[in-house]
Amino acid sequence: MNLAGLAQDPPGWLREGGPRGDVVVSSRVRLARNLAGMPFLSRCSELQVREVADLLARTLMEVAADGEKLYLDIDAADPLDRELLVERHLISRQHAEGTGPRGVAVAEGETVAVMVNEEDHLRAQVLGGGLRLGECYERIRRLDDALGDRLSFAFSGRFGYLTACPTNVGTALRVSVMLHLPALKMTGQLERALRAARDMHLAVRGLYGEGTEAIGDFFQVSNQTTLGKTDEQIVEEFVEHLAPPIIDYEHRAREALLKNRRVALEDRVHRALAVLRAARLIGSEEAMYLLSHLRLGISLGMVDALTLSAVGEVALLCQPAHLQRRLGGDLSPAERGRRRADMIRGRLEPG
Amino acid sequence: MNLAGLAQDPPGWLREGGPRGDVVVSSRVRLARNLAGMPFLSRCSELQVREVADLLARTLMEVAADGEKLYLDIDAADPLDRELLVERHLISRQHAEGTGPRGVAVAEGETVAVMVNEEDHLRAQVLGGGLRLGECYERIRRLDDALGDRLSFAFSGRFGYLTACPTNVGTALRVSVMLHLPALKMTGQLERALRAARDMHLAVRGLYGEGTEAIGDFFQVSNQTTLGKTDEQIVEEFVEHLAPPIIDYEHRAREALLKNRRVALEDRVHRALAVLRAARLIGSEEAMYLLSHLRLGISLGMVDALTLSAVGEVALLCQPAHLQRRLGGDLSPAERGRRRADMIRGRLEPG
Numbered sequence: 001m002n003l004a005g006l007a008q009d010p011p012g013w014l015r016e017g018g019p020r021g022d023v024v025v026s027s028r029v030r031l032a033r034n035l036a037g038m039p040f041l042s043r044c045s046e047l048q049v050r051e052v053a054d055l056l057a058r059t060l061m062e063v064a065a066d067g068e069k070l071y072l073d074i075d076a077a078d079p080l081d082r083e084l085l086v087e088r089h090l091i092s093r094q095h096a097e098g099t100g101p102r103g104v105a106v107a108e109g110e111t112v113a114v115m116v117n118e119e120d121h122l123r124a125q126v127l128g129g130g131l132r133l134g135e136c137y138e139r140i141r142r143l144d145d146a147l148g149d150r151l152s153f154a155f156s157g158r159f160g161y162l163t164a165c166p167t168n169v170g171t172a173l174r175v176s177v178m179l180h181l182p183a184l185k186m187t188g189q190l191e192r193a194l195r196a197a198r199d200m201h202l203a204v205r206g207l208y209g210e211g212t213e214a215i216g217d218f219f220q221v222s223n224q225t226t227l228g229k230t231d232e233q234i235v236e237e238f239v240e241h242l243a244p245p246i247i248d249y250e251h252r253a254r255e256a257l258l259k260n261r262r263v264a265l266e267d268r269v270h271r272a273l274a275v276l277r278a279a280r281l282i283g284s285e286e287a288m289y290l291l292s293h294l295r296l297g298i299s300l301g302m303v304d305a306l307t308l309s310a311v312g313e314v315a316l317l318c319q320p321a322h323l324q325r326r327l328g329g330d331l332s333p334a335e336r337g338r339r340r341a342d343m344i345r346g347r348l349e350p351g
Numbered sequence: 352m353n354l355a356g357l358a359q360d361p362p363g364w365l366r367e368g369g370p371r372g373d374v375v376v377s378s379r380v381r382l383a384r385n386l387a388g389m390p391f392l393s394r395c396s397e398l399q400v401r402e403v404a405d406l407l408a409r410t411l412m413e414v415a416a417d418g419e420k421l422y423l424d425i426d427a428a429d430p431l432d433r434e435l436l437v438e439r440h441l442i443s444r445q446h447a448e449g450t451g452p453r454g455v456a457v458a459e460g461e462t463v464a465v466m467v468n469e470e471d472h473l474r475a476q477v478l479g480g481g482l483r484l485g486e487c488y489e490r491i492r493r494l495d496d497a498l499g500d501r502l503s504f505a506f507s508g509r510f511g512y513l514t515a516c517p518t519n520v521g522t523a524l525r526v527s528v529m530l531h532l533p534a535l536k537m538t539g540q541l542e543r544a545l546r547a548a549r550d551m552h553l554a555v556r557g558l559y560g561e562g563t564e565a566i567g568d569f570f571q572v573s574n575q576t577t578l579g580k581t582d583e584q585i586v587e588e589f590v591e592h593l594a595p596p597i598i599d600y601e602h603r604a605r606e607a608l609l610k611n612r613r614v615a616l617e618d619r620v621h622r623a624l625a626v627l628r629a630a631r632l633i634g635s636e637e638a639m640y641l642l643s644h645l646r647l648g649i650s651l652g653m654v655d656a657l658t659l660s661a662v663g664e665v666a667l668l669c670q671p672a673h674l675q676r677r678l679g680g681d682l683s684p685a686e687r688g689r690r691r692a693d694m695i696r697g698r699l700e701p702g
Contacts, residue, residue: 263689267631278625280618338614 006084008326010313011110017309018130022299023247025178025218025312028089028127029136029235031144032120032163032172036152040164041117046100049117053101055151056116060105063146069107075100080330083321089127091115112143119164122147129309131243133175137235167224171231175238176222178207179246182296183253185217186265193249197221200242207288215285216292216315221246254300269297273306276314276344281337284318287344291315306348314347358435358676361664362461368660369481373650374598376529376569376663379440379478380487380586382495383471383514383523387503391515392468397451400468404452406502407467411456414497420458426451431681434672440478442466463494470515473498480660482594484526488586518575522582526589527573530597533647534604536568537616544600548572551593566636567643567666572597605651620648624657627665627695632688635669638695642666657699665698 018024034040038052057071074082074095082096091104095118102117114124124143126136147153154162161172168174184190194204205220223238257265272293276282295311297303316322318340324331327339369375385391389403408422425433425446433447442455446469453468465475475494477487498504505513512523519525535541545555556571574589608616623644627633646662648654667673669691675682678690 263631267633267692270629270631271626274625274629275622278621280614280621282618341618 006088006110006325010316011088013109013111013127013129014312014316015309016129017307017312018128018132020247021130021308023180023250024131024243025180026089026127026129027131027133027136028125028174028176028178029133029140030123030125030174030176031140032161032168032174033122033124033144033147033151034120034154034162034164035122036154038121038154041119041121042164050101052121053103053116056114056122057103057105059147059150060114060116063143063150064105064107064112067108069105071105072103074098074102074104080321080324084325087316087319087321089113092118094118112139114143120168131177131239131247133177133235133239133243137173137175137231141231171229171234173231173234174222175235176220177243179219179221179250180217180292180295180299181219181246181250182217182292183257184250186268187253187256189249189253193246194219196249197242197246200245201225202242216288218288218292254296258300265300266297266302268293269300269302273297273303273348276348277350279341279344281334282341282344283333283337284320284340287318287340288315291318305350310347314344317347318344357439357461358673361667362439364460364462364478364480365663365667366660367480368658368663369479369483371598372481372659374531374601375482375594376531377440377478377480378482378484378487379476379525379527379529380484380491381474381476381525381527382491383512383519383525384473384475384495384498384502385471385505385513385515386473387505389472389505392470392472393515401452403472404454404467407465407473408454408456410498410501411465411467414494414501415456415458415463418459420456422456423454425449425453425455431672431675435676438667438670438672440464443469445469463490465494471519482528482590482598484528484586484590484594488524488526488582492582522580522585524582524585525573526586527571528594530570530572530601531568531643531646531650532570532597532601533568533643534608535601537619538604538607540600540604544597545570547600548593548597551596552576553593567639569639569643605647609651616651617648617653619644620651620653624648624654624699627699628701630692630695632685633692633695634684634688635671635691638669638691639666642669656701661698665695668698669695 035052038044038048041049044052061069061071074091085091085104086093086096088110090106090110090113092115095102095104095115098118100117104116105114106112111127113127114122116122124140126140126143128136156162160170163169163172181190181193184193197204201224203222203224207215207218207220223234223242272290276290276294291311291314294303295308298306298308298311317326320336323336323340323343331339386403389395389399392400395403412420412422425442436442436455437444437447439461441457441461441464443466446453446455446466449469451468455467456465457463462478464478465473467473475491477491477494479487507513511521514520514523532541532544535544548555552575554573554575557566574585574593623641627638627641627645642662642665645654646659649657649659649662668677671687674687674691674694682690
């Protein structure tokens with residue numbers, strides 16, 4: 001696995017999809033850990049930061065399962081490659097734009113990614129298609145155990161795992177799902193649904209996490225509180241009680257659209273597919289907007305011969321860094337628009 | 352020929368097209384005449400208006416060539432039928448919305464239409480596809496001669512033919528062309544071109560004549576002055592000197608687009624066709640806007656298997672009255688949007 005390879009193909013988990021994939025694009029579980037006996041990053045010396053990076057890079061490659069695995073030095077990486085990793089949800093924008101020795105370990109078909117020296121010494125995530133938080137949690141727990149066998153993490157008997165930001169203290173576990181909520185948007189119920197989510201102490205963010213806008217009706221919904229609950233409680237509560245009402249809300253909105261505004265919905269879906277298949281120039285925002293409508297149409301059985309994962313792959317590959325990496329270098333926005341349209345036409349053309 | 356028939360099919364001249372059809376959709380020559388010894392309409396008694404209508408209806412049917420011909424009593428006509436005639440350019444909106452005994456004679460595949468009791472007692476027009484004003488003029492002159500053999504028209508040795516509105520006095524001849532000027536619009540030169548036309552004493556109007564908006568980049572351009580010139584001079588000047596600069600202007604704009612913005616142009620054309628072929632709901636304005644782009648694409652050889660006349664036919668048939676007459680009655684705007692989209696998809700579907 002190398003970066004050039006990443007740009008060519010979407011990750012396997014995206015292709016495979018998963019349970020409730022009509023609404024839940026992906027699931028993610030994240031852990032934050034800091035090394036015992038080492039200051040938080042903001043208080044580390046330059047030497048210490050380097051030391052943390054070296055130790056964790058080595059350890060991560062040791063514990064990673066055999067097969068394709070990769071450690072990338074983000075500090076040394078090309079800006080386009082950093083952007084590529086953000087587009088693939090393997091690192092945060094903050095990590096891409098940070099300074100100093102830092103990196104990311106990627107393994108198991110990109111379902112495992114561990115940022116080194118982002119906000120904490122170590123931030124691990126396990127990703128999967130559809131709603132599969134339980135499975136993601138089991139896998140991150142095993143990774144945490146393996147790391148814990150080799151490293152000593154900062155832990156307080158009173159607070160739990162210690163993290164740079166107090167909001168993560170405790171189990172330091174975050175669970176999130178990427179939801180596709182186009183029907184709530186179309187029926188004007190989105191704000192109400194997101195308010196309800198926030199009332200359940202969930203954080204709602206855009207496609208690329210904190211501070212990003214919702215693009216194409218995709219929303220990242222995550223738990224907020226990590227203190228005073230066990231990991232298992234957090235995951236179970238999210239899967240059993242927090243995610244289902246939002247998913248159901250979207251389902252009900254889809255049913256209402258099918259019942260009351262079927263033709264308008266078909267119009268939107270078929271126009272979206274037609275424009276994606278016809279455009280010679282297209283921006284990434286318009287593409288995401290149209291792909292969102294197409295995704296809804298596929299979920300509702302209105303479009304034959306295209307799958308949700310095909311749409312997910314196109315959505316990933318039409319991002320600027322992917323586009324440029326696939327084509328081997330910097331492109332002007334106009335040229336990107338042309339190449340994006342070519343790529344989309346090629347991928348969505350009728351059989 | 353009857354009204355129900357009109358709603359089903361576009362007129363033959365539209366199907367046939369004509370010279371310079373890439374820019375000139377149609378040509379039209381119009382004559383205004385008033386009966387000698389009868390007041391202008393504004394000063395006629397009710398009885399006199401009726402008398403004029405009866406006399407002219409009879410005479411028009413006598414002089415009309417054998418074959419399909421039709422005299423329609425506009426006063427008695429259903430509002431939807433009146434609208435249908437406006438959409439086909441057989442009567443003016445003013446005539447449709449007028450009061451009192453009035454009508455229209457239609458003959459020769461709708462290339463000849465004579466309004467009775469519009470603003471003048473008689474307003475004849477001859478229409479044809481493309482740039483063919485000379486031919487239209489010859490035909491209207493023969494019609495005028497034939498009518499002149501049977502009727503006596505108000506004529507002054509000093510002013511020429513007398514008309515209700517002083518701007519028509521003289522030869523009372525109007526020549527006009529319907530131009531498709533999308534490239535001037537796209538390159539931001541439209542206002543300049545239309546100003547140049549006005550500087551040449553041409554009147555520029557929208558798709559349905561005076562007071563109507565330009566829809567889909569279609570403009571009706573006509574001569575303004577009728578006094579002090581012979582009919583032949585008016586036609587020749589228009590054909591030789593007035594129309595060509597505007598047509599050339601559009602041609603140059605198309606060449607510039609092909610040279611400098613080819614991909615953006617192809618993008619617009621292919622998106623337009625794709626949306627027309629995919630939409631399940633569409634308004635007449637959006638349809639005209641897209642058909643305009645499609646027409647340009649066909650003119651430039653960017654679209655295979657579709658003809659300018661096919662686009663012209665769709666543009667005509669997707670107007671509200673045509674749509675409703677074809678489907679046999681009043682439809683709500685939402686239902687029209689659905690039926691319009693169905694009709695367009697059916698007509699433009701890939702071979």
